[in-house]
Amino acid sequence: MFPFRRIKPEFRNQIYLVMFSLLMLLGLVNFFIVSKIMQDAMIEENKNRAVSIGINLSARLVEPVLTMDYFSMKKLVDETVRLSDDIYYTFVLDQNDNPVIHSFQNGFPVQLVHVNTVQKNKTFAQQYLNTGKHLVYDYALPIIVDANRIGTLRIGLLTTRVEKATRRIMIIALFSTILTILIAALAGFLLFRPMTRNINRLHNSAEQVMRGNLEIQSAPLLNKNCWDIMECSQKKCPAYHNIHQRCWYTAGTLCKTCAEGDYAKKISSCQQCKVYKTCAGNEIQSLAESFDYMILSLRDHLAELNLAKEDVSKQKTLLQTILDGLPDFVSLQNKNAEYISINQAFCTMTGKTQHDILGKTARDMFDFPHGSTYLKEDIKVLETGKPFVMETTGMDTSGKKWLHVVKSPILKETGAVSGLVSSGRDISDNKIIHEQLCQAQKMESVGQLAAGVAHEINTPLGIILGYAQILQQDVEQNSQTFQDLKLIEKHSKICSRIVSDLLRFSRRIQSTITQFDIHNSLNDVLSMIEHTYGLEHVILEKKYDADMPFVKGDEEKIKQVFINLFNNAFDAIGKNGKIGIETSLDSNTDSIVITISDTGSGILLKHLNKLFDPFFTTKGVGKGTGLGLSVTFGIIEEHGGKIKVESRQSMEELPWAYGEYNTVFIITLPISKNNELK
Amino acid sequence: MKNNNFIFSYFLISLCLCFNLACSRDDRPIKVDLNETMHIKPKIEQNIITYAYLPQYSHTTSYKRHHQIVKYLREQTGLNIKQVFPDTFDQHMAMVGNGKVDISFSNPFIYVKLADQFNASAFARIVTIQDQEKFRGQIICRENNKNIKTLEDCRGKTWIAVDKTSAGGYLFPLGLFYSNGIYQKDFKEIAFAPGPGAKQEKVVFAVHAGKYDIGTIREGTLNVVANRIKTSDIRVIANTPLYPGWVYATRKNLDTNIIDQIKTALLALDFNKKEDRPVLEAADFIKVISSEDQEFNPIRKLAAELTVRK
Numbered sequence: 001m002f003p004f005r006r007i008k009p010e011f012r013n014q015i016y017l018v019m020f021s022l023l024m025l026l027g028l029v030n031f032f033i034v035s036k037i038m039q040d041a042m043i044e045e046n047k048n049r050a051v052s053i054g055i056n057l058s059a060r061l062v063e064p065v066l067t068m069d070y071f072s073m074k075k076l077v078d079e080t081v082r083l084s085d086d087i088y089y090t091f092v093l094d095q096n097d098n099p100v101i102h103s104f105q106n107g108f109p110v111q112l113v114h115v116n117t118v119q120k121n122k123t124f125a126q127q128y129l130n131t132g133k134h135l136v137y138d139y140a141l142p143i144i145v146d147a148n149r150i151g152t153l154r155i156g157l158l159t160t161r162v163e164k165a166t167r168r169i170m171i172i173a174l175f176s177t178i179l180t181i182l183i184a185a186l187a188g189f190l191l192f193r194p195m196t197r198n199i200n201r202l203h204n205s206a207e208q209v210m211r212g213n214l215e216i217q218s219a220p221l222l223n224k225n226c227w228d229i230m231e232c233s234q235k236k237c238p239a240y241h242n243i244h245q246r247c248w249y250t251a252g253t254l255c256k257t258c259a260e261g262d263y264a265k266k267i268s269s270c271q272q273c274k275v276y277k278t279c280a281g282n283e284i285q286s287l288a289e290s291f292d293y294m295i296l297s298l299r300d301h302l303a304e305l306n307l308a309k310e311d312v313s314k315q316k317t318l319l320q321t322i323l324d325g326l327p328d329f330v331s332l333q334n335k336n337a338e339y340i341s342i343n344q345a346f347c348t349m350t351g352k353t354q355h356d357i358l359g360k361t362a363r364d365m366f367d368f369p370h371g372s373t374y375l376k377e378d379i380k381v382l383e384t385g386k387p388f389v390m391e392t393t394g395m396d397t398s399g400k401k402w403l404h405v406v407k408s409p410i411l412k413e414t415g416a417v418s419g420l421v422s423s424g425r426d427i428s429d430n431k432i433i434h435e436q437l438c439q440a441q442k443m444e445s446v447g448q449l450a451a452g453v454a455h456e457i458n459t460p461l462g463i464i465l466g467y468a469q470i471l472q473q474d475v476e477q478n479s480q481t482f483q484d485l486k487l488i489e490k491h492s493k494i495c496s497r498i499v500s501d502l503l504r505f506s507r508r509i510q511s512t513i514t515q516f517d518i519h520n521s522l523n524d525v526l527s528m529i530e531h532t533y534g535l536e537h538v539i540l541e542k543k544y545d546a547d548m549p550f551v552k553g554d555e556e557k558i559k560q561v562f563i564n565l566f567n568n569a570f571d572a573i574g575k576n577g578k579i580g581i582e583t584s585l586d587s588n589t590d591s592i593v594i595t596i597s598d599t600g601s602g603i604l605l606k607h608l609n610k611l612f613d614p615f616f617t618t619k620g621v622g623k624g625t626g627l628g629l630s631v632t633f634g635i636i637e638e639h640g641g642k643i644k645v646e647s648r649q650s651m652e653e654l655p656w657a658y659g660e661y662n663t664v665f666i667i668t669l670p671i672s673k674n675n676e677l678k
Numbered sequence: 679m680k681n682n683n684f685i686f687s688y689f690l691i692s693l694c695l696c697f698n699l700a701c702s703r704d705d706r707p708i709k710v711d712l713n714e715t716m717h718i719k720p721k722i723e724q725n726i727i728t729y730a731y732l733p734q735y736s737h738t739t740s741y742k743r744h745h746q747i748v749k750y751l752r753e754q755t756g757l758n759i760k761q762v763f764p765d766t767f768d769q770h771m772a773m774v775g776n777g778k779v780d781i782s783f784s785n786p787f788i789y790v791k792l793a794d795q796f797n798a799s800a801f802a803r804i805v806t807i808q809d810q811e812k813f814r815g816q817i818i819c820r821e822n823n824k825n826i827k828t829l830e831d832c833r834g835k836t837w838i839a840v841d842k843t844s845a846g847g848y849l850f851p852l853g854l855f856y857s858n859g860i861y862q863k864d865f866k867e868i869a870f871a872p873g874p875g876a877k878q879e880k881v882v883f884a885v886h887a888g889k890y891d892i893g894t895i896r897e898g899t900l901n902v903v904a905n906r907i908k909t910s911d912i913r914v915i916a917n918t919p920l921y922p923g924w925v926y927a928t929r930k931n932l933d934t935n936i937i938d939q940i941k942t943a944l945l946a947l948d949f950n951k952k953e954d955r956p957v958l959e960a961a962d963f964i965k966v967i968s969s970e971d972q973e974f975n976p977i978r979k980l981a982a983e984l985t986v987r988k
Contacts, residue, residue, distance in 0.1 A: 063737040067763040070720060099718050107715030115708055130707035146742040146960075 011203065012196035019188045023181045031177040038169045042162055047137065050157045051124050053080065053087070054141040058153040061092060061143050065100070065151045073101040086161040088136050092143070093152040100151065116140045118152065135159040198284045202291060214299045217244050218288040226275040230255060248276055249293040263293065328425045332410075335419055337361045337378040349394075349401075349424070370394065377407060378420060385409045385417045391427065402431040446614050450502035458499050465492040501627045511554035511638070515672050518551050518558070518592060519544050522581060525562040529570070536575045543582040548592060552672030553639045561635050564628040565596045565665050571619060572600025572663060580661055591641070591668045597661035605650035612643075641669035727759040727936060732770050732784040732924075734844060734896070736876035737763040744783070746957040747944075754943035757936060766873055767843040774798055774929050781940060782927045785845035785896075786977040789925045793971055797930035800974065801941045804924050805965035806898065812920035815850035816899075818885055819892045821913040826891060829858050829916050835891035836867040838884045840877045845977070846896025847871075847878055850918035853980050866891075879903050886911055898962065921980070922973050926966070941968070 057080055064072035077090040081103040091102030093113065102108045116127035118140040129136040136156045143151040198220070205218040226232065226247040227240050234240055237254040239247035247253050248270035251262040257273050259266040270276045280286065323330050323343035332341040339357050347354060350365060357365060362374035381388050388407040393400055405424040409417045468488040475481045526540055533540060551558070569579045580597040603611065610616045612633040617626035636643045648662045658664050729748050731740045740763060748761045762779060764770035767788060773779040775796035782792060792798035805811050819826045826832060832855070840847025848870075855861070862868055869890065871877035878899040885893040886907050892915065900909045926944065928937050944966040947954045958964050 063763070066737045066741050066761075067765075068720070098721070099716075102718065104712075104715070108718055109710070109712040110714050110716050111710045112712070115710055128707040130709045131712050132709070135707055145738055146745065148745065150741075 011199055012192075015192050015196055016189065019192065020181075020185055023184050023188070027177040027181040030180075031173050035166075035170050035173045038173070039166045042165045042169065046157065046162050047126060047139075050087075050137065050139045050155055051141070053084070054124060054139050054153055054155050057090070057155070058141045058143045061153060062145055062150070065092065065094075065143055066145065068100075070101060077101055077103045080155070086158040088131075088134060088156040088158045089154075090156070091154050093154065095150060097152065112138070112154070112156075116154065118142055120149075129156070137162075195282075195284055198288060202284070202288050205288075205291065205295075209295060209298075214295055214302070216292070216295060218291045218295075219244075219246070219285060220281075220288070222279050224278060226255070226279070229275050229278055245292065245296065246279060246289050248273075249289065249296075328423050330424075331422045333361075333378060333420050333422065335382055335417060337375060337382060337420075339365075340419070349426075366394075378422075381407045381409050381420050382417050385411065385415075400428075401426050402428045450614075454499040454502040457495070461492055461495050461499065465489060465496065468492060498627075501631055511557060513553060514555055515550040515552050516555040516558075517548070518583060518594065518669075519548060521555055521559050522562060522583070522594075525559050525566065526581070529563070529566055533566075533570055533579070536570070536573075537577075538570055538573050538575070539578045541578055541580045543580065545584045545592075548583055548585055549671045551592065551639075551669055553669070554635075557635045558639070558669075561632045561667070562596070564632045568628065569596060569598035569600060569663070572602075573598055574600075578660065585671075586668070589668070591670050594667040594669070595664055596667075597658055597664040599660055600663055602649040602662035603645065603647035605647075608645065608647065608650050611645055636667055636669070639669055641667060643667045723758065723760075725758055727757045727780045727940075728762045728773075728778060729759055729781045730762050730764055730770055730773060730779040730783065732767060732782070732788055733764055733873075734767075734785070734840065734847065734878055735902075736879075739876065739879075739902075743961050746960045750947070750954075750957050751940055751943050754946070755936075755939040757939065759940075767841055771795070774927075777929055777931075780929055780932055780936075782929070783924060784927065785924055786922050786974050787845040787849050787981060788843055789927050790974055790977050790981055791843070792927060793974070794978075798927040799930070800925045800927045800969045800971050801937055802926040802944050802966050803922060803969035803973070804926075804961075804963035805967060806923060806963055807959075808898075809964060810920065811923060811967065813846055813923040814897050814920050815846040815848075815854070815918040816895050816897050817851050817854070817892055817915040817917075818882070818895060818900075818912050819915055820885060820888060821911050823891065823913070826915060829855065829860065832892050832915070833860060833864045834866050836869070836889075837865045837892050837894070838869045838871060838881050838890040839894045840871050840881055840896070841873075842870060844877070844896070845921065846918075847881065847894055847899075849980065849984060850921060851894035852984055854916060854918045856983065879906075882907065882912065902962075921977055922969075924963075925969060925974070 057076060060076055061073060063069070064076065073092055077092065080090045081087050089103050089112075091104070091108065091112070092100045094100050097113060097117075099108050099113060115129060116125055116138045118125040123141070125140045127138040127140075129138050136158055139155045139157065141153045141155070142149045143153055201220075202218045205216040208216045221243055225241075225243060227237075232240065232255065234254045239245070239250045239253045239255075242250065247255070247258070248267055249263050251266075252260075253266075255273075257269070259269040271280075281289075320343070324345070326343060327345060329346035329349045330343045331339055331346050334340050338359055338361055340359075342354060342357055347357065350357065352365070361371075362378055363371040365371060366374055377388055377390075387409065389405070391402065391404050394403050403424045404427045405422065407420055407422045410419040410421060412418050468485050472482055472485045472489070475485065522542075522544075526542070530540060566579065573579070577599040579599075580595070582595040582597075584593045584595075585591075586593055607616075607618060612629050613626075614630040615626035616630075633643055644666050646658070646664045646666070648656050648658075729744070729751070731744045733740060735743070741761065744761055748759055751757070752759045759781075762773070764773050764779070770779065770782070770784065771788060771792055774782045774792050782789070782798060784792065789798065789800060793800070803811070806813055817829070817832070826835065839851070842848060852862075855864075867890075869884075871880035871884070878895050879902060881893040881895050882899060882903050884890050897917065900912060900914075903909065926941075945968060947958055947966055949955055949958050949964040
């Protein structure tokens with residue numbers, strides 16, 4: 001198979017093709033119609049001729065037939081055949097259609113008698129016969145006298161004459177048709193050539209424009225221009241010697257007859273000008289000139305457009321810079337709630353690029369159910385036209401955030417909502433500060449309360465304890481009273497310790513600031529508890545950093561911190577567990593890190609935030625006051641450090657980095673050389 | 679798509695043209711075998727009674743005038759009567775003489791000859807359309823011929839007559855001329871109308887054309903040519919005396935039974951009968967009456983006179 005490629009013909013060739021096809025069609029139609037008419041006319045003329053001959057002959061045959069003058073009849077029929085090349089036969093039938101006389105040489109053909117009969121009241125009848133050798137038009141004419149038919153004349157006319165004439169007519173018609181087509185085609189070619197040339201030029205110009213080349217000239221140059229016709233010498237006129245543009249397309253021409261303004265304003269008056277009347281061409285030339293003018297206008301408009309575009313681009317960059325410079329995220333949505341413009345903060349917040357966001361809705365952007373909720377809010381604003389303000393939480397790439405969101409509708413002049421502008425601000429820090437402030441206020445209130453209560457209780461408690469101890473000396477040691485006094489003393493001491501804790505919590509206990517080795521402090525504490533923990537098979541595993549600087553602070557308070565944390569760990573383990581103690585130096589922050597871990601049951605997520613709140617405890621009644629970790633938190637904070645807790649239970653699906661331990665308290669304390677106690 | 683439409687239209691039109699061309703032929707010809715031939719022999723019918731009208735006019739006129747009578751007789755008598763067409767008066771007489779004409783309808787002069795020469799016998803004669811049992815000849819000239827006003831003015835003129843044997847067209851007028859002392863030698867020229875047939879009309883045409891000064895015709899001829907020339911251009915100079923009119927005669931030895939049948943049928947023609955009227959009008963008479971040979975003796979007398987003075 002050959003690969004055929006369809007070639008689209010040029011416009012010029014299409015014109016020629018159409019023109020030639022139409023001429024061919026017209027020629028063919030003419031040829032066939034003329035041929036048909038002439039052929040019919042020829043047949044009709046032949047028929048008329050035959051009928052005419054027949055009428056004459058039948059008239060001449062009247063008397064011979066009446067007298068049965070065979071000689072005259074024979075003479076007449078024979079002469080008729082002899083004198084005409086195309087008369088094949090002639091014969092006469094009597095009233096009963098019996099042949100009387102004929103022109104045949106070899107007997108009369110019987111079948112001819114009944115193939116053609118002329119009806120009564122008809123002047124003749126025609127029949128088309130095929131004798132095997134010839135095609136014959138047979139004509140039957142009555143021989144009539146005084147309205148009485150005395151016989152019938154039959155004439156056979158060969159079609160050869162008609163066929164010859166028809167053939168000749170067809171040939172003449174064919175040649176004349178071909179000649180006419182050729183002449184018309186030539187005339188059409190000469191006529192269409194300038195037109196197609198101009199159209200091609202216009203087409204090429206249009207292609208050049210499509211390719212971005214606006215420096216084109218479609219209209220042909222004129223033989224005479226306006227300055228020639230008007231005999232003008234005004235060189236300042238913009239049309240002067242501007243051969244590429246007609247003066248009626250040029251604004252600001254200086255000719256006296258010209259109206260002011262551009263094409264639209266001046267064309268009416270220009271059409272009356274002799275320059276226009278001389279130079280204006282046909283529609284195609286006009287089209288080309290208009291095209292040139294449009295391209296010129298387009299060029300000017302494009303230049304203006306480029307300037308405007310640059311300006312808009314600058315403005316856009318500026319605006320985007322401003323928007324991107326804002327810490328708040330800003331977005332613009334259309335009436336379908338699709339994002340059409342966003343700033344960098346929005347991208348940062350969502351963790352996506354502009355390309356990913358634009359054209360999408362909030363439901364496409366955010367996880368379920370947040371996305372659906374945001375979209376509902378957007379739609380509500382779009383539908384109601386009322387702004388929407390809320391504080392909400394959201395997740396971004398850095399985790400949970402508190403956001404202050406304002407969604408405002410964009411209203412058209414008609415009042416209809418065309419979109420909405422959303423802005424959101426990260427208020428997570430404010431929230432934390434606010435929470436901390438609340439906590440601090442709460443702690444301060446609790447401390448003041450505790451301090452007040454402790455101060456008021458401490459004196460009577462001292463009296464109770466003192467008197468209980470004095471009374472013990474007055475009673476026997478084995479007596480019930482002594483036992484009761486001991487019990488009073490014991491619980492008074494418990495109360496005293498609680499009061500001390502309260503005072504410590506409220507920082508009313510004086511601190512003794514020294515420089516001390518944290519490892520020594522840890523070891524002192526561990527030596528006290530090691531035996532007791534060992535009884536319950538709780539192993540203490542130490543991992544000290546060898547190069548550990550001193551810490552500046554109240555060593556006793558720090559020890560209290562360790563005791564509290566160890567006790568909590570021990571309580572959480574119960575039996576058979578492990579407590580890890582690890583120290584390290586963080587040279588980046590000039591601080592030491594003490595990590596106390598246990599293999600206890602861990603801490604639930606819901607308890608994690610409240611762990612350092614005073615009086616919060618998960619231990620049973622009488623087992624804990626809920627002040628230990630509050631005091632711990634207070635001491636560490638007092639030393640400028642930080643304490644945080646992590647629990648395997650509250651990590652959910654996040655990876656756990658502390659091996660077998662389930663709860664880890666991490667204390668960070670500044671090293672002494674750089675930090676002062678608050 | 680547009681190109682396809684164009685090609686489709688072009689194809690459609692071309693197809694129509696081809697269809698038109700295909701349909702432009704005539705109907706299919708009927709096949710005829712010319713090899714099956716026969717030899718034509720003139721049909722000779724038996725028991726025919728031939729009827730001949732003296733060819734004073736063309737055969738066509740003779741046919742027009744008498745074919746209805748022939749048809750009438752055929753229907754009335756049941757005989758196979760056919761009209762025959764002698765070319766000349768002599769032929770007519772000869773055909774009566776040799777038995778080729780059974781019934782002769784002729785002028786009285788011819789009848790006298792037929793009777794005298796061939797024993798033909800008259801059995802009926804006609805009453806003319808003018809209700810005349812007898813007829814006469816007319817001498818005519820052009821209306822605008824100022825030189826001829828009376829018979830005497832005919833001397834030295836050119837004369838065209840119908841035929842030497844024509845009663846109304848020659849013999850009766852000749853008798854009139856004789857009785858007025860004008861003989862053949864007194865005419866510059868005596869011509870006879872060329873035959874065969876239409877001789878009465880030819881005389882009128884020749885005079886009307888100015889070829890001859892005077893002409894002689896049977897009375898009634900002018901009515902015959904009235905639709906072909908303007909008869910007011912012709913003036914009748916004189917009428918001859920009345921003689922017995924045209925006569926039906928039979929050849930000798932014709933069966934009397936046949937004669938009686940024919941005679942009865944002819945006499946039964948009634949101009950007032952609706953079905954007979956066209957027959958009589960075509961024949962240019964209104965009645966047929968019975969006749970006998972002696973009624974034609976005045977003719978014999980005139981003929982004798984003409985012969986003596988010839």
